Amino acid sequence: MAVEQEHLDRVYIRLEEKIHEAEFLMHDAARLGQVGTPGALAERDAQVFRAGVHLNRLHAEYEDFLFGRIDLLYGKDGKRGPDGAYTSVEPADDAVRPDRTAEIGETLHIGRMGVLDEEYAPLVIDWRAPAAAPFYRATPVDPGRVVRRRVIRSKGRRVLGVEDDLMRPELTASLDGRELAAVGDGALMAALGRSRGHTMRDIVSSIQAEQDLVVRAPAASITYVEGGPGTGKTAVALHRAAYLLYQDRRRYAGGILIVSPTPLLVAYTEGVLPSLGEEGQVAIRAVGSLVDGAEATVYDDPPVARVKGSSRMAAVLRKAARGALELPPAAPRGQLAFGDDSDDSDDETGAGPAVRTDLLRVVAFGRRLELDAAELKRIRGTVLSGTAPVNLLRPRARRLLLDALYARSGSAGRHSDPELAAELRSSFDEDVTGEDSFAAFLDAWWPELTPRTVLAAMADERRLGRWARRVLNPGEVRRVARSLRRVGRDGSGPLSVHDVALLDELHTLLGTPARPRKKREYDPLDQLTGLEELMPSREETQRERAERLAAERTEYAHVIVDEAQDVTPMQWRMIGRRGRHATWTVVGDPAQSSWPEPEDAAAARDEALGTRPRRRFELTVNYRNPAEIARLAAKVLARAMPGAQSPSAVRSTGVEPRFAHADGSPGAGELGAVVRAEAGRLLDRVDGTVGVVVAMDRREEAAGWLAGLGDRVVALGSLEAKGLEYDASIVVAPAEIAGGGEVGLRVLYVALTRATRELTVVTTAADAPDGAGVPELLRD
Numbered sequence: 001m002a003v004e005q006e007h008l009d010r011v012y013i014r015l016e017e018k019i020h021e022a023e024f025l026m027h028d029a030a031r032l033g034q035v036g037t038p039g040a041l042a043e044r045d046a047q048v049f050r051a052g053v054h055l056n057r058l059h060a061e062y063e064d065f066l067f068g069r070i071d072l073l074y075g076k077d078g079k080r081g082p083d084g085a086y087t088s089v090e091p092a093d094d095a096v097r098p099d100r101t102a103e104i105g106e107t108l109h110i111g112r113m114g115v116l117d118e119e120y121a122p123l124v125i126d127w128r129a130p131a132a133a134p135f136y137r138a139t140p141v142d143p144g145r146v147v148r149r150r151v152i153r154s155k156g157r158r159v160l161g162v163e164d165d166l167m168r169p170e171l172t173a174s175l176d177g178r179e180l181a182a183v184g185d186g187a188l189m190a191a192l193g194r195s196r197g198h199t200m201r202d203i204v205s206s207i208q209a210e211q212d213l214v215v216r217a218p219a220a221s222i223t224y225v226e227g228g229p230g231t232g233k234t235a236v237a238l239h240r241a242a243y244l245l246y247q248d249r250r251r252y253a254g255g256i257l258i259v260s261p262t263p264l265l266v267a268y269t270e271g272v273l274p275s276l277g278e279e280g281q282v283a284i285r286a287v288g289s290l291v292d293g294a295e296a297t298v299y300d301d302p303p304v305a306r307v308k309g310s311s312r313m314a315a316v317l318r319k320a321a322r323g324a325l326e327l328p329p330a331a332p333r334g335q336l337a338f339g340d341d342s343d344d345s346d347d348e349t350g351a352g353p354a355v356r357t358d359l360l361r362v363v364a365f366g367r368r369l370e371l372d373a374a375e376l377k378r379i380r381g382t383v384l385s386g387t388a389p390v391n392l393l394r395p396r397a398r399r400l401l402l403d404a405l406y407a408r409s410g411s412a413g414r415h416s417d418p419e420l421a422a423e424l425r426s427s428f429d430e431d432v433t434g435e436d437s438f439a440a441f442l443d444a445w446w447p448e449l450t451p452r453t454v455l456a457a458m459a460d461e462r463r464l465g466r467w468a469r470r471v472l473n474p475g476e477v478r479r480v481a482r483s484l485r486r487v488g489r490d491g492s493g494p495l496s497v498h499d500v501a502l503l504d505e506l507h508t509l510l511g512t513p514a515r516p517r518k519k520r521e522y523d524p525l526d527q528l529t530g531l532e533e534l535m536p537s538r539e540e541t542q543r544e545r546a547e548r549l550a551a552e553r554t555e556y557a558h559v560i561v562d563e564a565q566d567v568t569p570m571q572w573r574m575i576g577r578r579g580r581h582a583t584w585t586v587v588g589d590p591a592q593s594s595w596p597e598p599e600d601a602a603a604a605r606d607e608a609l610g611t612r613p614r615r616r617f618e619l620t621v622n623y624r625n626p627a628e629i630a631r632l633a634a635k636v637l638a639r640a641m642p643g644a645q646s647p648s649a650v651r652s653t654g655v656e657p658r659f660a661h662a663d664g665s666p667g668a669g670e671l672g673a674v675v676r677a678e679a680g681r682l683l684d685r686v687d688g689t690v691g692v693v694v695a696m697d698r699r700e701e702a703a704g705w706l707a708g709l710g711d712r713v714v715a716l717g718s719l720e721a722k723g724l725e726y727d728a729s730i731v732v733a734p735a736e737i738a739g740g741g742e743v744g745l746r747v748l749y750v751a752l753t754r755a756t757r758e759l760t761v762v763t764t765a766a767d768a769p770d771g772a773g774v775p776e777l778l779r780d
């Protein structure tokens with residue numbers, strides 16, 4: 001420990017120097033700004049940005065900066081990489097002497113960022129650098145050059161402990177003339193046993209070999225990862241984002257999108273790796289928040305979700321996008337820009353006096369001209385025969401209306417000279433389009449449609465029935481229409497996760513019409529130097545800038561999909577549009593899928609991912625659940641997916657899951673009272689969090705049961721539990737969560753695999769517990 005403490009002291013001295021350097025650069029930049037030439041300003045801007053990023057990174061990674069060390073044999077060749085470390089993976093032929101003794105040729109410390117000393121020798125190697133890979137990859141079976149791997153636990157500037165693993169225990173190796181010793185008994189167990197808080201912790205010090213292969217897989221194609229609960233899929237996906245950014249910052253300046261199933265999981269994982277947030281390249285978004293300005297806040301019932309998520313909806317929406325042109329003019333057709341209703345307050349909402357759309361009447365060249373309903377229908381049909389987005393077809397519709405009016409006017413054949421004819425035509429057009437009635441007609445007859453208004457229009461069952469003819473059955477139409485009443489006539493009401501994917505599809509079908517650019521606020525400085533463009537506004541912090549950059553992006557260079565087994569076909573289409581030119585990492589577990597039609601989803605996924613080659617990986621070890629909990633969960637897995645392999649749990653706590661029964665008797669036997677008592681018990685037994693998982697329709701009730709127990713305990717619906725973890729969990733009424741179907745069993749499997757230490761199952765009569773309290777679903 002003293003040896004590592006000494007090294008850590010040197011590292012922190014160097015870090016402080018680097019922080020001062022970055023601060024100095026920022027001040028220096030401020031002086032540059034006073035010179036005032038555009039060149040100096042641009043340079044200043046870049047310098048401030050770079051120094052700011054660097055400073056942020058130093059501050060963000062400051063805690064527990066150093067966490068590992070490897071002692072290596074001499075390499076095959078003497079080549080060194082840019083970080084000063086030898087590059088060879090294999091030991092030199094004579095590195096091990098015939099008597100099984102060896103000399104340590106190189107010692108590397110691994111940390112959150114690379115740090116060089118004054119002589120440019122590596123003090124710390126960045127965990128994402130190639131030279132750090134052996135720290136994660138080496139195993140006694142395949143040690144490469146690694147003789148000893150050491151995990152260093154520190155808090156701030158103090159080394160708290162070291163844990164060694166010998167990768168070549170058969171060797172007697174020496175370092176600086178002294179024999180290499182091994183201390184402690186493994187770092188992984190220490191990491192796994194720690195209690196959980198409300199946010200996830202990174203695993204940089206203990207990434208395992210099978211996980212490291214995924215983290216560092218080349219990004220040229222699609223990286224496809226499957227693994228059971230707790231195998232580290234989410235953790236690995238996040239570390240992979242950090243790795244990709246480190247490895248090729250320029251390429252991923254195009255952005256990395258991480259799609260997560262719920263806002264709860266986003267909140268849980270967002271802060272894992274500070275280096276992810278720093279330059280706005282990485283956006284972690286819930287699948288219900290992928291469309292700007294739309295935020296899913298409600299859940300659809302499973303039968304509704306099943307229709308809305310199905311790829312059949314794409315056909316319905318195609319019809320709806322076109323059919324919505326025929327909405328009665330009195331219907332609200334706000335000019336809400338897609339996903340942004342903030343800057344259009346002065347626009348019409350269309351609620352004014354109704355304009356007839358079955359007759360166009362104008363006066364041009366002194367004559368009254370009319371197009372009747374049949375003619376208008378023909379014109380609309382011609383325009384819609386194209387495949388372009390509906391809103392972008394409006395100029396064409398306008399042109400065809402003018403053509404038809406011109407033909408009616410009898411002016412068409414008046415001039416044989418083409419130039420004169422063209423002149424006549426253009427003055428005719430001017431005459432017509434200058435009339436308010438023409439503009440009003442066009443607005444009513446070919447309104448600018450927004451995704452929200454079309455979605456709102458689908459709440460009318462008869463109308464939706466027309467649009468969904470031969471695609472949805474009447475029962476499905478009724479259910480979907482009914483659920484959409486929630487979004488209100490103008491579409492501004494609450495949305496479900498599935499509605500958001502529909503909005504995105506509609507956005508594609510409707511298109512965003514070109515708008516005149518918004519005038520910028522007048523700034524006298526603009527005219528002098530173009531300063532506004534060059535300067536990050538002084539009030540905007542690094543973080544805000546990052547968030548703004550992320551928000552403005554609509555396509556990404558790499559897309560990571562977490563919990564991919566739950567992504568519906570319509571969601572795959574939405575996510576696919578954000579990664580048309582991207583490479584992908586897709587992680588999931590079919591055994592945890594709450595989506596009932598896997599084939600439909602697989603087809604949509606393949607469409608989104610395209611034909612790029614896929615590299616498949618499997619994670620096989622459960623790092624979350626102790627064996628006692630994993631064994632119980634495996635029983636549900638056997639019912640949900642007969643023959644599926646459960647991941648093996650790495651540790652055991654000796655504490656078996658507990659069963660408590662609520663028999664419905666007043667007082668202590670009532671469900672709420674039993675759950676509350678069990679929650680209280682678990683809060684006493686663990687230091688960290690307790691999650692109480694209930695069927696979706698019991699969420700509010702459950703929150704009431706736990707009132708006053710503090711913020712270490714939370715109630716959540718079974719679909720919200722996805723991806724989360726707690727020190728202890730209570731699964732309430734398994735039969736209710738499973739709800740009688742195969743999908744429900746998979747949801748129950750998710751619920752049972754959330755705890756890192758203790759699990760309590762509370763049963764009701766519907767669970768038919770046996771003499772030992774074990775419910776039917778959890779018996780062999």
Ligand SMILES: Nc1ncnc2c1ncn2[C@@H]1O[C@H](COP(=O)(O)OP(=O)(O)OP(=O)(O)O)[C@@H](O)[C@H]1O
Binds near residue numbers: 208
């Ligand atoms: N190598 C590791 N070292 C330490 N902890 C790890 C390691 N791998 C995973 N873990 C921990 O195990 C837990 C489960 O990881 P994670 O949530 O990424 O699993 P998952 O496969 O996404 O699970 P689920 O399918 O249930 O969502 C987390 O607390 C994570 O930090």
